[in-house]
Amino acid sequence: MAIQVIKDKCKGCKLCLKACPFDAIDMEGKLAVINDKCTACNQCIDACPFKAIEKTGDDEVVDLSAYKNVWVFAEQRNGKLMNVALELIGEGYRLAKEISEDTKICAVLIGDGIGHLAEECYAYGAEEVILIEDPLLKNYTTDAYTKVLVDACNEYKPELVIYGATHIGRDLAPRVAARMNTGLTADCTRLDIRVSSYIDYANKSTTLDTSTLDPTDPSTGIKQTRPAFGGNLMATIICPKTRPQMSTVRPGVMQKRDKVEGAKGELTVYKPQIAESDIHIKLVDIVKSAKELVSLTDAEIICSGGRGLGDPSGFELIKKFADKVGGVVGSSRAAVDAGWIDHSHQVGQTGTTVKPKIYFACGISGAIQHLAGMQTSDIIVAINKDPDAPIFEVADYGIVGDLYKVIPQIIEEWDNAEALYDASTK
Template sequence: MTKAKVNTGIDINDYKDIWIIAEQREGEIHPVSLELLGIGRELADKLNVELTAILLGDNLDVTANELIKYGANRVMLNKHKLLHTYTTDLYTKVIADLIFERRPEAVLIGATTIGRDLAPRLAARVGTGLTADCTKLDIDKTDGKILQTRPAFGGNLMATIVCKNNRPQMSTIRPGVMKKLPYDSKRKGWVETLTPNLREEDIKAKVIEIIKEAKKRVSLTDAEIIISGGRGLGNKEGFELIEKLANKLGGVVGSSRAAVDNEWIHPSHQVGQTGTTVRPKLYIACGISGAIQHLAGMSESECIVAINKNPDAPIFKIANYSIVGDVYDIIPEIINSLDI
């Protein structure tokens, strides 16, 4: 059994550079990895250090070069047939060994299903702390430490956490909250190809078969237009109207937590602190009052339109356009105007 190596008595001045863990699935880079490169580039520039992407898999040479075009200075490509599919044991071993050898200042991981499995195991292995589900990262101007901000107490306040004595500083970042950099075909960097020493015996839990969902669920993270419904719809039939508007605008359907709790719509549509964080070009909130948990997940949208009968609804405070009225009167009028 591999034992954790505790990082005691370390000299934090020996640690430098920002790392991001580039998540891939069947050779495709997960969108959150590009978002990590965006915030990683910002942090690295403030600290005047390099940004490195850690990529594990097999036959990913082209993918590795793509990460450079999105902001990385260097890509450490760990190639091995046993890394083709994610396993907690092998990914933890490979990345932990790299951390002990190269000593990064910070490691950023996407808060996906894979990231949430990997990050705590990795933090325990290298003996450092982990701030989960961050929505903001910045640099403390006084000492250069990373300020890791995440919602706390059910999203009712934002807590900023600092890892003072251990390295690397580790965070998981919620998908959809950071901006990715534009693709730059002229950006230069280098790929360092590594071959980890791995054996089948290193895998305690093996992936026998991958079964994809028969029904494809909504992708809120990549949507440019989202029409969301909340408790104000009154019943699940209200989402038929929301879907009509979404279809007219070429968008997707979102929802508040209250609508999901009432079983009016599938949880994959939920926007907010306990759902998906989004930043579309257009977000239309229909019958959503604006609980802080929901606002935390959509307040970065470029344009917010709120429709609510209550003129004092909290969502109006962040909306670009506010419409006071019944969604069942207003949405049909919007749909009719789009037919003109």
């Protein structure tokens, strides 16, 4: 695909120069000339009143009917599946069945000596596991994982590939998408089938003959929704011309399916073609952080503190509170930016998306970026001196008061309840 100037039609008006956002047009005498900065954005074509600029070459038309099934990159570390992988298998199962009954949900396992994880994938809804094992894949490296996943995608042609928005997923997904010349939507909070294309309501059919679809028709495929402009609006993105469609999804956003012990599925062993020469880095050592590890995504109770704590010492009270109720410590971005607590504790759009059974928001006003990361919690309890704080709009229980007075009272009542329980069981 390229942009070219039709010499006989160019009048040297320079309107295309003004329209080009990339300085990709030079003037040679009175003739416009396209240089190597051109990105084929079409701005110059629209600006030219003499129709002296045209696009050459045709977009490659992808045969959509050749792509089938929903894939989930089932991320594992040290032989243990990440929780987000199980969440995405559940979401992928829903999407697959909405596309058609023949569409499978496939979990892709990459590593070495990880075959035992297939059973867990089946238990949470995977109908097929694609197992890719090699000693060179034991530890994650960008080069190795990208190559084998791209090769597998080219061979099996999945319609949709979903990754967890973890450190590994965010590194791997864009590289695979770039090599396959397809689109990627990051940090999705919702995935939907474009129902108008897949379901024939008159015949109550959920099958689709993709060979009859126009690949340029924006009504075909998956709708990928994610927050945009700081969470102030939700953008729905489509990928109508290329396959596979790809999305990353934050941990804690999707719902796991109920585990079915003993569930079975199909196992496909894919032998990767990979050599040491394909990997351009050398893993020398793995050093685990000595600091306390925070697992917000797996926590059932989270006690978060915000700017209302006043100073970093306030997190001592939050830590005491979390220990008492069996939870972990979270925070708002304001507290992290102030240097009061490490970023690993941050809940929100630029931190961790969580879905605990109980979320205590202590001294947190409720900025939209924070709400985006915790508003799907089962129960939200807000403690704030400001009765008009936005956090109360999403809270199931709200306490208007000084957190330094309220939290000690909750801890005291908790102690009393424990004492009564202990006395009743003796």
